Amino acid sequence: MPKLSQRTAKLTGSPIRKMAPLAMKATEEGKTVYHLNIGQPDIPTPRAFMDGVRLADIDVLSYSPSRGLPKTLEALRNYYADNSLELSSTELSVTIGGSEAFTFALQATLDPGEEVIIPEPFYPNYLGNSQLAGIKVVPLTTHAENGFRLPNVREIEEVITPRTRAILFSNPGNPTGVLYTEKELARIVELALKHDLFVISDEVYREYVYEGKAISILSFPELSQHAILVDSISKRISACGARIGTIASRNKELMTTITKMAQSRLSPPTLSQLGLAAFLSDKSYKETINTMINKFHSRRDAMYKAVQGIPGVICRRPAGAFYMFAKFPQIDDSECFARWLLTDFDFDGETVMIAPGTGFYQTPGKGKDEIRLAYVLEEEKIIRAVSLLEKGLTKYKATKLLVGAAG
Amino acid sequence: MPKLSQRTAKLTGSPIRKMAPLAMKATEEGKTVYHLNIGQPDIPTPRAFMDGVRLADIDVLSYSPSRGLPKTLEALRNYYADNSLELSSTELSVTIGGSEAFTFALQATLDPGEEVIIPEPFYPNYLGNSQLAGIKVVPLTTHAENGFRLPNVREIEEVITPRTRAILFSNPGNPTGVLYTEKELARIVELALKHDLFVISDEVYREYVYEGKAISILSFPELSQHAILVDSISKRISACGARIGTIASRNKELMTTITKMAQSRLSPPTLSQLGLAAFLSDKSYKETINTMINKFHSRRDAMYKAVQGIPGVICRRPAGAFYMFAKFPQIDDSECFARWLLTDFDFDGETVMIAPGTGFYQTPGKGKDEIRLAYVLEEEKIIRAVSLLEKGLTKYKATKLLVGAAG
Numbered sequence: 001m002p003k004l005s006q007r008t009a010k011l012t013g014s015p016i017r018k019m020a021p022l023a024m025k026a027t028e029e030g031k032t033v034y035h036l037n038i039g040q041p042d043i044p045t046p047r048a049f050m051d052g053v054r055l056a057d058i059d060v061l062s063y064s065p066s067r068g069l070p071k072t073l074e075a076l077r078n079y080y081a082d083n084s085l086e087l088s089s090t091e092l093s094v095t096i097g098g099s100e101a102f103t104f105a106l107q108a109t110l111d112p113g114e115e116v117i118i119p120e121p122f123y124p125n126y127l128g129n130s131q132l133a134g135i136k137v138v139p140l141t142t143h144a145e146n147g148f149r150l151p152n153v154r155e156i157e158e159v160i161t162p163r164t165r166a167i168l169f170s171n172p173g174n175p176t177g178v179l180y181t182e183k184e185l186a187r188i189v190e191l192a193l194k195h196d197l198f199v200i201s202d203e204v205y206r207e208y209v210y211e212g213k214a215i216s217i218l219s220f221p222e223l224s225q226h227a228i229l230v231d232s233i234s235k236r237i238s239a240c241g242a243r244i245g246t247i248a249s250r251n252k253e254l255m256t257t258i259t260k261m262a263q264s265r266l267s268p269p270t271l272s273q274l275g276l277a278a279f280l281s282d283k284s285y286k287e288t289i290n291t292m293i294n295k296f297h298s299r300r301d302a303m304y305k306a307v308q309g310i311p312g313v314i315c316r317r318p319a320g321a322f323y324m325f326a327k328f329p330q331i332d333d334s335e336c337f338a339r340w341l342l343t344d345f346d347f348d349g350e351t352v353m354i355a356p357g358t359g360f361y362q363t364p365g366k367g368k369d370e371i372r373l374a375y376v377l378e379e380e381k382i383i384r385a386v387s388l389l390e391k392g393l394t395k396y397k398a399t400k401l402l403v404g405a406a407g
Numbered sequence: 408m409p410k411l412s413q414r415t416a417k418l419t420g421s422p423i424r425k426m427a428p429l430a431m432k433a434t435e436e437g438k439t440v441y442h443l444n445i446g447q448p449d450i451p452t453p454r455a456f457m458d459g460v461r462l463a464d465i466d467v468l469s470y471s472p473s474r475g476l477p478k479t480l481e482a483l484r485n486y487y488a489d490n491s492l493e494l495s496s497t498e499l500s501v502t503i504g505g506s507e508a509f510t511f512a513l514q515a516t517l518d519p520g521e522e523v524i525i526p527e528p529f530y531p532n533y534l535g536n537s538q539l540a541g542i543k544v545v546p547l548t549t550h551a552e553n554g555f556r557l558p559n560v561r562e563i564e565e566v567i568t569p570r571t572r573a574i575l576f577s578n579p580g581n582p583t584g585v586l587y588t589e590k591e592l593a594r595i596v597e598l599a600l601k602h603d604l605f606v607i608s609d610e611v612y613r614e615y616v617y618e619g620k621a622i623s624i625l626s627f628p629e630l631s632q633h634a635i636l637v638d639s640i641s642k643r644i645s646a647c648g649a650r651i652g653t654i655a656s657r658n659k660e661l662m663t664t665i666t667k668m669a670q671s672r673l674s675p676p677t678l679s680q681l682g683l684a685a686f687l688s689d690k691s692y693k694e695t696i697n698t699m700i701n702k703f704h705s706r707r708d709a710m711y712k713a714v715q716g717i718p719g720v721i722c723r724r725p726a727g728a729f730y731m732f733a734k735f736p737q738i739d740d741s742e743c744f745a746r747w748l749l750t751d752f753d754f755d756g757e758t759v760m761i762a763p764g765t766g767f768y769q770t771p772g773k774g775k776d777e778i779r780l781a782y783v784l785e786e787e788k789i790i791r792a793v794s795l796l797e798k799g800l801t802k803y804k805a806t807k808l809l810v811g812a813a814g
Contacts, residue, residue, distance in 0.1 A: 001632040002572065002603045004664055005518045013667035017473060045468040053678060054461045061452040061648040066424060096503055096650070099672040107539055111412045112519050128671035132514055134541065165409065196409045225408040241468040241677030243503070243650075257411055260420035264535035265506040269676040270648030271460060 010131050015124055015335075015359025022342040023353050031346050034385035036373045037338075037353040039174065039322065043238040043295065046288045052278020053271050064270050066262035068094025072273040075280035076246055082286070083206070085218050085229075091250055093258050094268045098204045098232030098245040102168065103129045105228045105247060108257050109166050109198045110135045116166045116200075117159055119150060121325060121360030121367060123174045123202070138164070139362040144327040144370065147316030148176040150184040153191060160195055167192065170202035172214055175360050175372040176325045177300075177318020179212055185220070192226045199223060204232040204245075205321035207289055210297045212319055224250040233276055235322070236289060242272035296322050299375040299382055306386035307373065310393065324373045325357065330397045331369045334358050337396055338371070344399075345392050352388040417538050422531055422742075422766025429749040430760050438753050441792035443780045444745075444760040446581065446729065450645040450702065453695045459685020460678050471677050473669035475501025479680040482687035483653055489693070490613070492625050492636075498657055500665050501675045505611045505639030505652040509575065510536045512635045512654060515664050516605045517542045522570045523607075526557060528732060528767030528774060530581045530609070545571070546769040551734040551777065554723030555583040557591040560598060567602055574599065577609035579621055582767050582779040583732045584707075584725020592622055599633045606630060611639040611652075612728035614696055617704045619726055631657040640683055642729070643696060649679035703729050706782040706789055713793035714780065717800065731780045732764070737804045738776045741765050744803055745778070751806075752799050759795040 012018075016037055023033050067073065073089050080087050095101040102125075110116055112134030118126055120139040130137045138159050142148040150156070167188060171180045180188075192199045201217035217227040232245035249255055279285055304317050307326055314327040331337045334356035345351050357370025373389075375382055419425075423444055430440050474480065480496050487494050502508040509532075517523055519541030525533055527546040537544045545566050549555040557563070574595060578587045587595075599606045608624035624634040639652035656662055686692055711724050714733055721734035738744045741763035748758050764777025780796075782789055 002516070002605050004515055004661060007518055008515050008664045008668065011664065011667040011671070014473070014670035017670050040469050042467060044466050050465060058457060059451050060449060061457070061646045062447050063647045066421070097673060108411055108415050109409070111414055112541055125671050128667070132668065132671065134519055198409050239468045240470045241674065243674070243676045251408070254411060257415045257418065260418040260535070261415065261539065263421035263424050264418070264532050264539065266504060267648065267650070269650045269679055271678045272676055
């Protein structure tokens with residue numbers, strides 16, 4: 001039997017998705033499972049988007065241009081202009097979700113063996129896609145105790161080597177909900193210019209900000225040749241299944257390369273592009289987005305309040321995205337705990353599914369006492385789910401003590 | 408300014424797509440351009456597919472499982488069973504077009520520096536995606552004179568090295584229209600077993616066969632651990648913009664790895680998957696496909712007859728797909744000729760766009776006197792387009808002679 005490639009040998013798959021069968025089994029056994037584990041909002045996809053798909057006059061569902069349909073690109077250009085980012089149409093390309101956008105960015109800027117610095121905990125697929133491309137991820141550890149703020153310049157410089165080519169982060173942050181301040185971003189700008197590094201900023205949660213304002217990497221004029229924006233409509237308009245993202249940069253050479261990469265996979269899905277163009281052409285599109293943000297604001301407050309009530313928890317109030325990354329000293333192994341919640345725990349026939357913290361770290365051993373909680377459910381469900389989590393924590397600790405005493 | 412990666416330095420982009428601006432300019436100037444250059448059929452996407460999208464009861468357009476929606480996987484399983492290929496649901500995964508399917512196959516089986524053998528002329532994106540992944544493409548040249556048949560075992564073995572890990576081909580072939588016989592495929596099977604190589608068979612044109620029968624690589628039981636099927640619905644149901652393909656293999660370890668790769672980009676587009684499930688559940692789906700095939704059969708005949716009438720042409724009648732790859736001794740540089748047709752030539756305000764042969768070869772200098780012609784238009788348009796091509800060839804030759812005489 002022929003051997004598979006080494007590049008795929010380390011792939012762990014999605015630490016969140018791989019637990020899905022356990023949740024399915026629990027559901028089949030009659031348990032109610034509250035999903036705090038995934039970033040799949042429950043909010044209906046806007047009518048303007050769906051109408052844009054349903055009412056499209058399509059005879060032949062043909063390829064779009066590789067960079068996207070002209071009207072979708074134009075709609076996106078207007079969207080960014082509405083958000084104070086003036087982009088020409090060649091500085092922007094439609095991608096197959098944010099996933100393809102950061103994959104393009106990484107492959108265009110790093111060769112095998114070269115290094116990208118990513119503050120950890122980070123979105124796990126950054127690692128998987130880097131591994132496939134032979135790129136080395138160098139983690140820059142941040143901490144629950146100070147709300148996962150960026151380290152200072154000296155500490156960041158400690159992980160820069162002659163092979164470092166880029167810094168990648170999500171802002172607002174998945175899984176931490178951290179929102180980088182102007183001061184923090186100024187450190188990135190300083191280091192990028194000093195060491196000539198690309199800065200790949202994943203801003204898919206840009207609108208989901210409850211205190212302060214998200215600052216785009218493209219708003220720093222001095223970084224015009226270094227900054228790469230990664231974006232997606234998945235969360236913004238609750239259309240995760242559309243698989244539409246964007247990559248944008250003012251670096252012409254980079255965007256020419258991105259076009260070639262885009263041609264190598266022909267085109268992004270046409271139906272979703274039509275939906276997006278229709279949604280962004282709708283006059284009330286900002287209102288629609290704002291309504292969603294307000295909903296998540298209340299959910300954030302509800303979850304933070306509930307989680308704060310759990311004894312021993314260490315976490316700061318997240319300023320953006322729709323995640324909390326909380327530390328619980330009572331958890332010895334977050335992956336075991338997450339499984340246990342699905343397989344061994346229930347309270348009145350209910351349980352909760354969480355994302356174990358370990359899946360968001362590259363540094364071995366990190367995240368064993370941390371979990372990610374997504375506030376993508378209605379408030380009462382969030383409160384119920386966090387109460388189940390609290391009960392689970394107590395019972396898990398008692399079980400562990402029993403096992404410990406027996407062992 | 409930071410440097411881009413070396414892996415992207417050699418990317419040429421799509422040799423076909425990059426000529427699009429010239430065609431657009433010609434059209435804007437009032438010329439009618441007949442498109443023989445692309446594999447984008449003009450046939451309406453089946454109603455059952457579009458209704459499956461339009462009438463879907465979607466509240467939240469959510470992610471699908473990474474391997475595809477259960478009902479889409481089930482529909483595909485039934486489709487393959489209808490085509491004498493029994494697959495379990497874990498031997499099959501939905502991909503984002505055939506593009507992602509062969510990219511997954513290449514990355515899962517080859518590490519940077521390792522070699523994949525591809526009979527040339529070949530589909531250009533095989534090369535682009537190999538380059539991005541650091542994989543070396545080793546061409547196995549085939550020839551217009553004998554209809555681009557596979558070389559014999561000894562000739563193929565000459566290009567096998569200790570770094571060879573896989574053989575990749577499309578069958579029926581793009582750009583040649585060649586359909587491999589059982590005898591030719593037996594050579595591949597023999598070599599794959601002898602040298603322990605993966606065989607990646609791109610069968611997106613499987614139904615488009617006008618003489619004989621396409622033989623799937625999955626139909627060889629002795630190759631169960633080596634064979635990988637790459638497929639797409641783009642051409643089969645004239646839904647190129649859907650971006651839905653499949654990868655299938657009986658090698659469990661491979662499919663487990665493919666699942667991890669699939670998770671690293673979350674999911675294929677949901678809307679298109681709903682359309683496909685609806686189309687394949689429609690009782691008359693085979694009839695719909697057969698109607699298309701019959702149309703292309705007539706078009707093939709029309710084009711072959713017309714092209715045969717051009718003095719000097721060297722080509723065999725293509726048995727499958729919807730392309731002809733023809734050699735014209737009067738062309739000195741097919742890329743120049745293709746450009747010239749758009750920029751300098753017209754007859755009664757009309758011209759034709761073709762795909763230059765050079766874009767389908769890895770070996771330098773090959774394809775300069777060859778072009779690919781797609782028969783994806785109505786018969787009368789095909790006849791008109793080929794007549795324009797013939798006029799263009801005559802005028803191009805005369806122009807060249809003049810320039811030669813002047814120079």
